[in-house]
Amino acid sequence: MIIEEKSIYISDIDNNECFEKDGSREIYKKALFFDLEHYIYKKPICIGVFGCAYYDDASKELKLTQYMIENKSDAAAILSLAKDYFYKAKNKLNKEYIVTFSGNNDFTIINYLFEKNNINVKVNEYFKSIDLQREYEKIVGKVIGLKNLEKIFNIARESELIGGATLAKTFYKVIKDDEYFNRMPDEKKTKIMTYNGQDVISLFYMLVSWSTYAHKLDQ
Structure with missing residues (x-):
């Protein structure tokens, strides 16, 4: 399994610009930012990439963790790592929220x-x-894709776009052929990995600048 951890220094956050919930504009300090790449055939088969991040207020860093399977045996192992990640986030880091895009x-x-x-x-x-x-959708009354919302928030992606069908085909091969990943x-x-990481990072940047751009959403 590939395990990658990355820290991104966040130079400035204006709480007045941040997404507000439960009477607080500091949700970003208590949140996880979460995105999966996966393979489904009639029912979920495996997680291909687990991506999650949280903001460390002490170091002023967004800390990104990613797990990517290399073969079928990693399918269970990645779930164990994900469980441990969530347990630590809740019980040691005191995270309360999980931020997604179409997270259901x-x-x-x-x-x-x-x-x-x-x-x-x-x-x-x-x-x-x-x-x-x-x-x-609450503001505009219609659904938007993540990449189009990134444009509204002036987020420039560092990664190339990858279609869901392409990812599914890749993870199908990883599951079926132990040597495919090699x-x-x-x-x-x-x-x-970069594609998944960008999705996670974009969630953070949108949350901490929500009020700045939200008034533009219905225009």
């Missing part, structure tokens, strides 16, 4: 796989859920 799909997948592997965690009940796609070009592995 990811919650359905990880909750199904957790239950199948006897892990007693329902992520969207373990944390309070904030779905930025739904928050946008044959996969390093550039492709990096591209997938």
